[in-house]
Amino acid sequence: MNLPTFDLHFAVLVLEWIFVAYFLIAHGGHILLALGSIDGLRRHIKSENVNMLPPLATGYELPFSIVVPVSDATDDIAQFIHSLFNLDYPEFEVIVAVDGANDDTLDRLRRLFEMELFPEAFWRQVRSRSVRGVYRSARYPRLRVIEKGKGGTSDTINAGVNAARYPILCIAHPDCALRRNSLRRLVQDFIEYPKTVAAATAPRITSRASISNGFIEQPRLEGQLSSLVHVTESLRKEHCARHGWATLNACLDISDRVCVVRRTVFIEAGGCNRDAVNPVLELLQRIERQHVASDKPYRIAYVAAPLVWRPFPTTSSEIFRSIATERRGLSDALKSNNDLFRHKWTGAVGRLAFPFLVMTEVAGPSIELFALLFFLSAFSLDLISAQHLIAFAIVSAGLGVLVSWLAITLDAIVFRTYAGAGSYIRLFIGAILENLGFRQLKALCSVPGLPRNTATRPAARQGA
């Protein structure tokens, strides 16, 4: 009897094709998503002149409840709250929910905003830990501060929402700076398309010095090389993924820093999940899943324009930690809402976005790292030729650079996020570095079980 012989070269060839196919699908998918978002970007350019003028139609604005979860001592919290008061919007309230403050955050807020304990009849609509006190100020009638038992970010958001009175919620983290017209832009989709249940936007990254009194002045690119590469990556995600998916109403990967959702939808969904790594992302995916399952029409809007800003991470380890946390949050949310994939009629969100994200964002880092190790070791063992290695480099890194350049070009033409041609030249260089080293390092720190990734878990739990 002849046993089938193991053909090593054939196995290597199959693996080569599998990895090349992965990179072609991943990068090709991102290019298609970028092309798909061009129509939306074109409309943005046309409407930009109009948006610079006073609002066209006033009186249609829906009142907002801005919920600010405060988990850790934040120096800029007072500035952030002051910046919210200066937002260009007719009717909104600000609810600052302080999560079991064991520092002087609450005292500082009470002092700064002249707040007194208020006998609020609390209305618990979603589960949250007991509220210790509600503070209000005669001088700042829009502001309410809630002190509650320690329970993490999701619990803090839920407590804030329980105190909210208005139909539209804006969950905003205090490490961001909002543009003055951001609420007007974020509510636009709710007014124009009533089936809109939520709207999201991603923060752009800028130097800490360009944020003054909670507002962004002139966005600048500064800091070390790793920060520059981080900006490149965030622009790629923005213009070659999220906006494209949103065009198909299939946006599953949003930033949790600023998110707008209808209050009734938030409560019907059961609020933020206390076990979620990224509570806001998980909530939005759950809302999508519930609407798909009950066959209810819905729309999750995505605003690609720069409305929200975050300062550069200060150290490389901070960058890698935030990447790992982000990835863990996405994996956790996709795992919790995997019915989106299993449900029969999920459309683009379940059939395209879900598997694509699982492949490129969840399994992607491990595949990319394994592919790199495979090609290098196969070449050193003479199992593949130098041409094959070069072809792999072109497909993996070359196409990656192309995708990043596409994102940067779109940003330069449409949004001009950063001033001056010099900024964009630096970003183009950053895109090369991102694909020749940073991406591989990132893959390494994102592989489950590795020490750097594991070390981020407690911080991720608190959802900093």
Place this chain on the structure above:
Amino acid sequence: MFLILWNQFHESMNDSARHHLKAVALRLKLDEAARKLLDTNDTQRRLVAVIALGHLRDKGAWKVVEEVVQSRNSLLSLAALRSLFLIDASRAVDVLLSSHSARNDWPITNLKAIVSEADSSAVSEELVRGAGIAMPTELPRLIALMDSADENLAGGFLRTSKDTQVLVACLKSRHLPKNLGLLTPLAKSPSWQVRTQLARALGSILTKGDEHILIGLLSDDVWWVRFRAAQSLTRLPFLSNEELWNLRSVLDDRFAKDILDHVVADEKLQ
């Protein structure tokens, strides 16, 4: 860009200035420019055009603006409806009556603002006529729009209707009948929206001795009902702070006491 600024100026000026502004616009043929803009696919441009044609009271543009009312974009369609009301209010009511049942996306507050901007006598007659032949599902929004409708119409609906939306619309009406015999049974309505509106409405019509209806609502299961009842109670002109305090001390229900404390503190802050 000029048309946008022209719209802004028009919104912010008084009638005589608007007259001059209109003359300038007609001399510059802005009406023609606006009609051309309406032919584009760009929502923002169409919005600018439709607002301008309304301000210009351009009767010749009626047909094109009427087509925009059917737009799926809520903002654009509402702006077009407002322009129709500015051009010819009595004709525009027909457009409203024929379209509003299919447009759940039109917020009632915006519709009210549009209707109230127009000549009220011509509009209210048309709306009463529309209510007479409307389907039950269309009634709530029509009643809500009929601020000047007489008490008998609202009273009739309050007596006979079981529909939450119709009852809420009647309770929100400016000419709510002051007949407590008609209103008190609604305190037991299964709909919390009806009870909330009742609590709100009672604040302006209760007389001394009738406050027990509101006190009962202070113990409602729903927060909003309790909140509105407490607000109405604290705003009753014949109830002094001392009487309110005495009333609070005899309340057995903890939720009723809490909501009263909340609203009293709220009033003090303001």
